[in-house]
Amino acid sequence: MREVAHDYGERAVLRDVSLTLAEHRVGVVGANGSGKSTFARLLNGLVVPTSGTVLVDGLDTRTQLREVRRRVGFVFQDPDAQIVHPTVAEDVEFGLTNLGVPPQERARRVEEVLVRYGLAGHRDHPAHLLSGGQKQLLAIAGVLVMGPQRVVFDEPTTLLDLANTRRVARVIDELEHDVVVVTHQLDLLAGFDRVLVFDDGRVAADGTPAETVRWYVDRMS
Numbered sequence: 320m321r322e323v324a325h326d327y328g329e330r331a332v333l334r335d336v337s338l339t340l341a342e343h344r345v346g347v348v349g350a351n352g353s354g355k356s357t358f359a360r361l362l363n364g365l366v367v368p369t370s371g372t373v374l375v376d377g378l379d380t381r382t383q384l385r386e387v388r389r390r391v392g393f394v395f396q397d398p399d400a401q402i403v404h405p406t407v408a409e410d411v412e413f414g415l416t417n418l419g420v421p422p423q424e425r426a427r428r429v430e431e432v433l434v435r436y437g438l439a440g441h442r443d444h445p446a447h448l449l450s451g452g453q454k455q456l457l458a459i460a461g462v463l464v465m466g467p468q469r470v471v472f473d474e475p476t477t478l479l480d481l482a483n484t485r486r487v488a489r490v491i492d493e494l495e496h497d498v499v500v501v502t503h504q505l506d507l508l509a510g511f512d513r514v515l516v517f518d519d520g521r522v523a524a525d526g527t528p529a530e531t532v533r534w535y536v537d538r539m540s
């Protein structure tokens with residue numbers, strides 16, 4: 320991303336962000352309102368920059384949005400924002416149907432992710448009756464079934480209790496995909512390759528978790 324700035328109306332929320340993300344696991348931290356979610360949304364074109372350029376594998380999010388979205392999955396903080404279909408299996412299948420994936424292959428891919436995320440027994444259950452943790456796993460399954468190469472998580476554990484936070488953290492840890500995780504839960508980032516600290520719309524620190532998390536905590540205290 321080169322010289323990226325983003326404004327919502329009159330309000331400048333990101334300024335002068337230039338960086339390349341090449342690491343397997345990148346964390347993003349910072350105070351409320353510092354621009355983390357906006358940054359995360361830039362990565363798959365949910366938000367396009369007001370100025371500057373965001374490239375994903377050389378694809379411009381402004382002009383090649385479909386291809387960018389196919390490569391970069393996005394998991395929202397609130398799984399209810401992402402779950403749109405009545406049953407668990409239908410919800411996971413929805414994106415594949417949209418893509419025109421044939422029924423047999425759809426069934427195989429849906430089954431695979433439901434088993435992987437412990438949801439196979441809930442296949443025909445109403446999605447809205449799942450627990451918060453199961454809903455977040457369903458939202459993750461719905462993103463991963465599409466076969467993205469990278470996944471952005473925007474505060475994926477904020478609404479979860481301790482057990483579900485650990486479960487989702489383990490799921491993220493085990494992913495082979497390149498991931499970017501926005502979080503206020505600093506312990507999620509322990510094994511990460513790189514952490515960005517946002518402050519008032521700029522990248523204020525950028526380094527290993529050991530370097531940046533200490534810097535951030537000291538600054539906040």
Ligand SMILES: Nc1ncnc2c1ncn2[C@@H]1O[C@H](COP(=O)(O)OP(=O)(O)OP(=O)(O)O)[C@@H](O)[C@H]1O
Nearest residue numbers: 327328330332349350351352353354355356357358
């Ligand atoms: N769609 C929008 N329209 C107008 N202002 C917005 C919009 N989305 C975010 N903002 C504002 O932009 C600023 C940055 O928001 P952003 O969500 O990127 O911050 P954040 O660091 O993710 O915050 P948090 O930790 O609270 O989630 C905030 O002041 C927010 O109120």
